[in-house]
Amino acid sequence: MAKLSTIKQPIKQEMADFQVFFKSTMKSTTPLLDIITRFILRTKGKQMRPMLVFLSAGMHGKINDSTHHAAALIELMHTATLTHDDVVDDSNFRRGFFSINALWKNKIAVLIGDYLLARGLLLSVKHEQYKLLEVVSQAVDEMSQGELLQIEKARKLNITEEVYFKIIEQKTAALIAACVKAGALSADASSDVIEAMEQFGLKLGMAFQIKDDLFDYETNGITGKPSGNDIKEKKMTLPLIHVKDQLSAKEKRQILRLLKKKKKSKREVLNLIQLVNTHGGITYARQKMEEFKNDAIDILNRFPDSEYKNSLLEIVEYTVSRKK
Template sequence: MKITEQIKLPIAQEMDLFEEKFPEAMSSKVALLNKITHYIVNRKGKQMRPMFVFLTAKMLANGIINERTYRGASVIELIHTATLVHDDVVDDSNKRRGFFSINALWKNKIAVLVGDFLLSKGLLLSIDNNDFDLLKIISVAVREMSEGELLQIEKARRLDITEDVYYEIIRQKTATLIAACCSLGACSVAPKDTEGIEKMRKFGELIGMAFQIKDDLFDYTEDAIGKPTGIDIKEQKMTLPMIYTLNQCNPKEKSWLINSIKNHNKDKKRVAEVIRFVKDQNGLAYAEQKMIEFQQKALNILQDFPDSAYKEALELMVNYVIKRKK
């Protein structure tokens, strides 16, 4: 059995029901919108975010969840989908999970409007049901994600990202949404348990940090096609292996590295040399060590909760995040 199927076991029923409910949350009176949202629903990913919502809720409420939990999962998936649609426009990307992106099929203008529509549907789902506590959690996440993207763009222009700034960027860009999943799950079943909600928010944030560092490592390691991609280098994105290496090397090497990233990022041979140099300087080993530190801190938080199938599944999820192959 695949690890993702193992994780889903204690919430299989909830995930099946969620898949029935979610298309309703995206419905519209506009035929074009329904055609596009149908396309999105049929090309969904691993659905890790709803899984975090359900597992957290069930762990805190001894396996008993409610309609608020389903709404929380729908809201997070709507917001996440909206950000992916907008990201593809920003990155001028034609593919998403091996399929054509919305902007590739329907052009940028429609893609931006679809993203806006999904965002508004998510917010209205909370407002219409008076889930203002859930709305606050998700609104903070949307603000932070936008700030994180802009902070990365601002810093990428100068290539002056310190390790602390990098952590702040990935906390806002990636970790904040997973933190929102876990706090939404907790808040949906135990709205007055502020300590439990905060613990699960922190747990999600730590997982999100480990998740993003793992993503950044894929740029330097063998992927499904058998060679490092170097995409982050081509896009002048400063990730942890590179930041560490820049701090370790001598001025001459640093100058060569920065020149390579700024002026030779489309040269395959030069990019391959940069990847090799980062590996030789232990940039990957350092990033892996930091990723494991975040993972261990997340596992430590789970120890505060009694043993259950849901806790076990969350532990599996934490390990999956850093062991996954793509």
């Protein structure tokens, strides 16, 4: 599995320039805002989404100012949604750091999310990047619908495999698709190419989320995510959905009763993880993840070889092989 530093090599300078530009997009005249945005910059993750924007643009043309605008818009929108998500989920941690709502409380966290959304809108309008704004706005629309669909289904715990795929396509894959679509758009790629890259992003995003969901069933602690966390939070993901559909009516009722319990013992969670493993839920989810991965690779292989394409191929492999 390639390291991110190797994957980033073709766009190393562009990513360095982007850090400076992205910082400037969040600058304000309000001291508290600047304190919090500096905190956001210090706690940023792998920045996979800007990487996808730049690699897609480089693969289909030239990286330019429009590409930087696209990457900044997506990163602003993404950070805003994460900030709001932490409030909704009452989460005190993000990537191993305290979340904004944990440090500055919910009201300020919501306002910070609103501010970041506004900065993204203003950036697009200032540079007349209306098509890019449309692409990212559609993704945020999908993400909101996916979140609400998940909440609706979680109440009754009646999530089918079809509904699960719809949820993760909207919640996760839509934004990844927007990254590569926006990158190709910024490089003036043809409509056929833009559509193909959007499909690539959707496949990559689906594989990414299934991999994330599989982490919940790891018991060795490598991921840093508590084992069975989704189960504790009453979230049904693909491994459990697949197994549930194989069980008798009585066994299904037992699982649903356990999931609905507010407090579950460690033994109860581990027993359910073992049940999922025994009935092939983890194997099935990995197979589905591989199918999406292979579909993504097939789409990329339609295009000429380049260092940008190689890095995108490596991102696909990294997505399904990562340890966290």
